[in-house]
Amino acid sequence: MPQLIRIGTRGSALAMRQTEIVSRLLASKGLRTETTIIRTEGDAETSVPLHQVGGQGIFVRALDDAILRGEIDVAVHSMKDIPALRPEGLATPAILARDPPTDYLAFDTPLDEISIIGTSSTRRRAQLLRHDPELEIRELRGNIDTRIRKLRDGEYDAIMLAEAGLVRMGMQINGIRLPVTQFVPAPNQGTIAIVCRDDTGLKDALAPLDHQETRMDTMIERAVMEEVGGGCFTPQGIFCRDRYLIAEILSLDGSRSERIERRVDDIDDARFTGRELRDAAADLIREAKTTLGLEKP
Structure with missing residues (x-):
């Protein structure tokens, strides 16, 4: 059991508040924490659209690197900011109970x-x-x-x-x-995730904060997101509650969309659904990437 858990966070008021929530929960388990503010590229550049500076992942990258360098033990994230592709050596041992996803x-x-x-x-x-x-x-x-x-x-x-x-x-x-049926949220919206290095002692210390129902819903959403691809560049809403999934991909102007609504049994079923949606919306995904300059026509 670690004597002190070093938590890294962005310096925004919301990021600090989320870190306070996690620190308080850890304190209730008898664990001491200290907080380090880490500036990210996304915080430094706010004058241009996210897709021009690397998407939501820019808020996560600097914290991932700080964990892997051993400067901090843990990072607290809005889970929707965490990209599909993750570096080796990291784990997500705790996902807190979901706040409103809307x-x-x-x-x-x-x-x-x-x-x-x-x-x-x-x-x-x-x-x-x-x-x-x-x-x-x-x-x-x-x-x-x-x-x-x-x-x-x-x-x-x-x-x-x-x-x-x-x-x-x-x-x-x-x-x-706004209703989730019309404004389907981003995958993992409303969820706080705790990321740490892949260390058994750290993971065991953080595991009691994990909320199993939220983990299942968010892992289903991430499985669909990973199969669809496109990151935050392609307009996509993916939301699951109690294994009932709503997933859609839209054109940039909102005039066309592909959508799937169904109950999914497990992560494999979610991945199958994601591939089905990706194939149905292939033209929309390609069009969005081309329009945003992320892919040649």
């Missing part, structure tokens, strides 16, 4: 007057345009406080956020929860 539309303008919405997500953009092709979707990066400030400064009529972040930060702002 997207939240925050606004001060009357709902029927909203025309400009901010988001940096290709998925959210496509789902919004599917809902209303007349909307203007503008790029929005930054932490929760920055995004809300930009909304209140009048740069947008509304912004889209993960509801889980608001819950963890104890924020209450005007808006509406």
Whole structure:
């Protein structure tokens, strides 16, 4: 059993709050922790779309490297930020019970007057345009406080956020929860994952924090995501609750989509479903990569 667990985190308010949650849970198990803030490329570059700087994985890479170099023992992540391909030598021994997986539309303008919405997500953009092709979707990066400030400064009529972040930060702002059937969340949205080096003592110390039902749902989502590919570049929503899966891939403008809804029995069944969705949506995936300059026509 380790005497002290060194936790690495990004410096944003939400990342720090998530680390506090994990530290408090570990303290309840009699474990001491210390926190180190690690700056990531994604935190440094907020002026361009995520797909131009490497996608969601840029928030994870620096922390992975710090674990592998032995500078920290553990990293706390929003699980949806963790890419499908993972370095050797790492493990994810604990996934916390899921917070709300839903997207939240925050606004001060009357709902029927909203025309400009901010988001940096290709998925959210496509789902919004599917809902209303007349909307203007503008790029929005930054932490929760920055995004809300930009909304209140009048740069947008509304912004889209993960509801889980608001819950963890104890924020209450005007808006509406969006239904998962129409706005299918990103895979693993609303979930905190604890990553550590592949060390038996560390894994055993962290394992009591693992929530088995959430692990199964999120592993099903990740299995589908891994088979589909495309990372955060292809608009894709993948959500599972109690093994009932909703998975979709959309065109960038939201005008076309492929979707599967079914109960899945296990991870192998999820992988089969992911391959089925990937094959059905091959043209949409290729088109998205080409349009975003990630693949030659």
